[in-house]
Amino acid sequence: xxxxxxxxxxxxxxxxxxxxxxxxxxxxxxxxxxxxxxxxxxxxxxxxxxxxxxxxxxxxxxxxxxxxxxxxxxxxxxxxxxxxxxxxxxxxxxxxxxx
Numbered sequence: 001x002x003x004x005x006x007x008x009x010x011x012x013x014x015x016x017x018x019x020x021x022x023x024x025x026x027x028x029x030x031x032x033x034x035x036x037x038x039x040x041x042x043x044x045x046x047x048x049x050x051x052x053x054x055x056x057x058x059x060x061x062x063x064x065x066x067x068x069x070x071x072x073x074x075x076x077x078x079x080x081x082x083x084x085x086x087x088x089x090x091x092x093x094x095x096x097x098x099x
Contacts, residue, residue, distance in 0.1 A: 015090060018047045020078075026051060029083045035090065049074040049090055 018040040019027040030051070031037045040050060050073050076089050089095050 015048045017049045019051045020053050022053055023078055026078055033087055051076045051078050053078050
């Protein structure tokens with residue numbers, strides 16, 4: 001007797017990435033790569049990552065209440081980064097050391 005095992009498809013929701021409003025090109029490129037891209041400051045729901053520009057993080061008020069699952073937010077400084085580097089950081093959920 002042959003047993004047929006149905007294929008199981010795992011549907012993963014796209015990572016929600018908030019992007020600084022000044023980074024329009026990066027936002028468009030991330031959308032093309034399949035990310036759920038939202039504008040930082042205009043989206044009031046949990047996010048998985050934040051792509052920002054500059055050195056000051058004081059303007060980015062990311063708290064546990066706006067993180068997906070309350071586990072934190074991957075923050076990526078887009079300064080001097082290619083879209084490929086940003087995509088790799090998002091996929092691996094890691095970022096280079098701060099120092």
